[in-house]
Each structure stands twice: as C-alpha cells, then as structure tokens.
Amino acid sequence: MSRTYLMPLLTIAALLSLATAGVLLITGHAAPQLAAHVAFALGVLPLILAAMSYFIPVLTRSGAAGFAAWVPPAxxxxxxxxxxxSFAGDFSSTSLALAAALGGLAALTLAGWTVSRTRRMFGPRHRGLDWYLAALAFLLAALLAVVLMPLFPTQRNALRLFHLHANLLGFVGLTALGTLQVLLPTSLGQADPGAVMRLRRDLKWAATGALLIAIGASSLLPSPASGLAPALALLGVMLYGGVVVRMLHAWFSLFGKSLRQMHGAAPSLTAAALGLLGMLGLGIAHGFGWLPARPAVAGFVIAFLLPLVSGAASHLLPVWLRPGTQGPWHQGLRNRLCRWGGVRGLVLLLLGLVIAAAS
Structure with missing residues (x-):
C-alpha cells in the first residue's frame, strides 16, 4: 500500500473506530472490553505506529520510511x-495471546528500525525519539500482561488493569505528549523555544508517573506492600499531571489567544491536552471510589482521543495526501478541515468529562 494513502485511510479508520466505541460505551450495547478494543486495537494502535513511522524520518533527518510505513501498522x-x-466471540485466551504477539512484533519492528535510524543520523538526537521509544516499551509491557493472564489466573484482573493503564497513559499518552510539543507550534506556524528542554526534562517524570499509575491501579504489588498501591498511583498522577500542566502553561503563555479560537487545529489539540489532564483528575476520584470505572474509558476516548486525532488529522491530512511542496491546495484543504476545530474540540472535551464523571 502506498504511504500516500496509508495515513489518510488509517486516520479515517481510527476516527470511525473511536466514534463507534464511544457510542457502544455510552449506550452499553457491547461489553466494555469489546468497545475498548474497537477503539484502541483497531483504531488507535495502527494509526499511532503509522504516525511514528511518518515522524521518525523527520526527527532523524533521514529518508522515507519504506517498509516501516506499513508493516508495523499492518x-x-x-x-x-x-x-x-475474540471479544465478540468465544473470548479465547489463545486468540488474545496471538493478537498480543502480533502487536508486540509490530512494536519491536518499529523500535528496532527507530534505533537503527537514530544510530545512523547526523547531529544531535531529537528528544521526541526518546518519547516514542518509551511509549513502545509501555506497549510491549501492556501486551506482555495479556500473555501472562492465562498463566497466572489469580492475577488476571490485576494484569488486565495494568494492561489498560500502561496502554492508555504509557503508550498512547507518552506518544501524544511527545508529538504535541512539536505539532501544536507547527500547526500555528510559530516556535516554542522551551519545547526541547521540556522534551529532555519531562520524559523521566511522565514515564515514571505512568508506571506508578499502572502498578498502583492494578495492585500488582506483592502482599506486604499492597497497601502502598493507592499512594503510588496518586504519586504517579502528580508526576504525570505535572508534565501536562507545564506543557499547557507554556502553550497558554506563548500562544494564548490562538488556542481559544473557534477554528484551527491548535484549539482541538489543546482541548485534547486538557482532556488528558481532566481524566487524570477524575482518575483520582475513581481511585477513592467516588466515581465508577466504566464511564472513564468512554470519557478518555471522547475528551482526549477524538480531539487529538481530529486536530492532528486536520493539520496533517493535506501533507499526507499530497507530499512535497506546500501550496494553495494544501492551505485550502487545511482551512476546510480545521473549520470549527476549536468548537469541535471544546464540545468533545466537555462531553467526555461529563460522561466520565457520571455516576
């Protein structure tokens, strides 16, 4: 498949998968596990891996992706x-383990290719590459939890919760935070002088926070230390949330008015970042038993992923459809795609948070 068509097709597929999953989760017409995997396994995962294969040649100042543009997403x-x-049928552990193995092979293939490109690049390494590699490590850990579930049936629920949080906050979250620091200023045609420093400084805090949340929320700690799980999760939220707050503070200080427009990709991307921060706050409430868990996944999809994917696609689709020199055609299509982007992002943000807070 041509790379020219791969990204637009995966973007459309991801938006349809996210919208379908959101409806299924809200209406309860499908099991939460099925709806969640429609969103993430069918929609978000292939799109993120394809997007990484698009950005990595840019970050390494190297040639086109070649096989990496389509093999890992496929x-x-x-x-x-x-x-x-499997979730729609017999819930086979063998099928789920095979699915995890395919996802793991995709992650390892892309990670190996990224390291190879990084070693051969000229000049200093762009710190966004570190965020991508850390995100892929979380994906591998999340998929390993799936393989371990049938081997440790008494820990199945704990491994399931680890899989969920490592995927959402580790893989998806780190990829988003690493990309947004570059993509949002680019969508505005402006510079963010502090982005490089934040990318260098904040990865350790975001990755540590994601790991603490995944371990604490899943209660995977051995019994003598199991009482520390809530405290670890809370510490993880503080570390992870601090990274998001610093990024948002920098954005509003530099680009404040541009982020509050009715149109454009940047307001939608800002809404996604606010949605991620809001979901972290609601996660604390869930941890204390004040809110149920089921609406949280729907809220994550609607308040964070939908404005993130739609905002990024609005800016990048013209480049993906016609690579090369940018001209009036690109700007015209981008203007049409970004129309009402701010309103759309705000509506999705508020709707997702309301759904996540529903009891």
Missing part, C-alpha cells in the same frame, strides 16, 4: 482485528 491491525473477534 501487524498491529491484524492483531487488533483478532482481539476484537
């Missing part, structure tokens, strides 16, 4: 489809 989509069919 493996991930195959694994996602197998997982969805």
């Amino acid at each position: 493996l991930a989509w195959s694994g996602g489809a197998l997982a969805v069919f």
Whole structure:
C-alpha cells in the first residue's frame, strides 16, 4: 500500500473506530472490553505506529520510511482485528495471546528500525525519539500482561488493569505528549523555544508517573506492600499531571489567544491536552471510589482521543495526501478541515468529562 494513502485511510479508520466505541460505551450495547478494543486495537494502535513511522524520518533527518510505513501498522491491525473477534466471540485466551504477539512484533519492528535510524543520523538526537521509544516499551509491557493472564489466573484482573493503564497513559499518552510539543507550534506556524528542554526534562517524570499509575491501579504489588498501591498511583498522577500542566502553561503563555479560537487545529489539540489532564483528575476520584470505572474509558476516548486525532488529522491530512511542496491546495484543504476545530474540540472535551464523571 502506498504511504500516500496509508495515513489518510488509517486516520479515517481510527476516527470511525473511536466514534463507534464511544457510542457502544455510552449506550452499553457491547461489553466494555469489546468497545475498548474497537477503539484502541483497531483504531488507535495502527494509526499511532503509522504516525511514528511518518515522524521518525523527520526527527532523524533521514529518508522515507519504506517498509516501516506499513508493516508495523499492518501487524498491529491484524492483531487488533483478532482481539476484537475474540471479544465478540468465544473470548479465547489463545486468540488474545496471538493478537498480543502480533502487536508486540509490530512494536519491536518499529523500535528496532527507530534505533537503527537514530544510530545512523547526523547531529544531535531529537528528544521526541526518546518519547516514542518509551511509549513502545509501555506497549510491549501492556501486551506482555495479556500473555501472562492465562498463566497466572489469580492475577488476571490485576494484569488486565495494568494492561489498560500502561496502554492508555504509557503508550498512547507518552506518544501524544511527545508529538504535541512539536505539532501544536507547527500547526500555528510559530516556535516554542522551551519545547526541547521540556522534551529532555519531562520524559523521566511522565514515564515514571505512568508506571506508578499502572502498578498502583492494578495492585500488582506483592502482599506486604499492597497497601502502598493507592499512594503510588496518586504519586504517579502528580508526576504525570505535572508534565501536562507545564506543557499547557507554556502553550497558554506563548500562544494564548490562538488556542481559544473557534477554528484551527491548535484549539482541538489543546482541548485534547486538557482532556488528558481532566481524566487524570477524575482518575483520582475513581481511585477513592467516588466515581465508577466504566464511564472513564468512554470519557478518555471522547475528551482526549477524538480531539487529538481530529486536530492532528486536520493539520496533517493535506501533507499526507499530497507530499512535497506546500501550496494553495494544501492551505485550502487545511482551512476546510480545521473549520470549527476549536468548537469541535471544546464540545468533545466537555462531553467526555461529563460522561466520565457520571455516576
């Protein structure tokens, strides 16, 4: 498949998957596990891996991705489809393990290619690459938890919760935070002088926070230390949330008015970052038993992922459809795609937070 068509097709597929999953989660017409895997395994995972393969040549100042543009996303989509069919059918542990293996192979293939490109690049390494590699490590850990579930049945629920949080905050969250620091200023045609420093400084805090949340929320600690799980999760939220707050503070200080417009990709991307921060806050309430868990996944999809994917796609689709020199055609299509982007992002943000807070 041509790279020119790969990204637009995966973007459309991801938006449809997210919208479908959101409806299924809100209406309760499907099991939460099925709806969640429609969103993430079929929609988000292949798109993120394809997006990484697009950005990595840019960050390494190297040539086009070649096989990396389609092999990892294809493996991930195959694994996602197998997982969805398993949840819709007999819930086979063997099928789920095979799906996880396909996803893991996709992650390892892309990680190996990234390291190879990084070693051969000229000049200093762009810190965004570190965020991508850390995100892929979280994806591998999340998929390993799936393989371990049938081997440790008494820990199945704990491994499931680790899988969920490592995927959402580790893989998806780190990828988003690493990309947004570059993409939002680019969408505005402006510079963010502090982005490089934040990318260098904040990865350790975001990754540590994601790991603490995943371990604490899943209660995977051995019994003598199990009482520390809530405290670890809370510490993780503080570390992770601090990274998001610093990024948002820098954005509003530099670009404040541009982020509050009715149109454009940047307001939608800002709404996504605010949605991620809001979901972290609601996660604390869930941890204390004040809010139920089921609406949280729907809230994450609607308040964070939908404005994130729609905002990024609005800015990048013209480049993906016609690579090369940018001209009036690109700007015209971008203007149409970004129309009402701020309103759309705000509506999705508020709707997702309201749904997540529903009791």
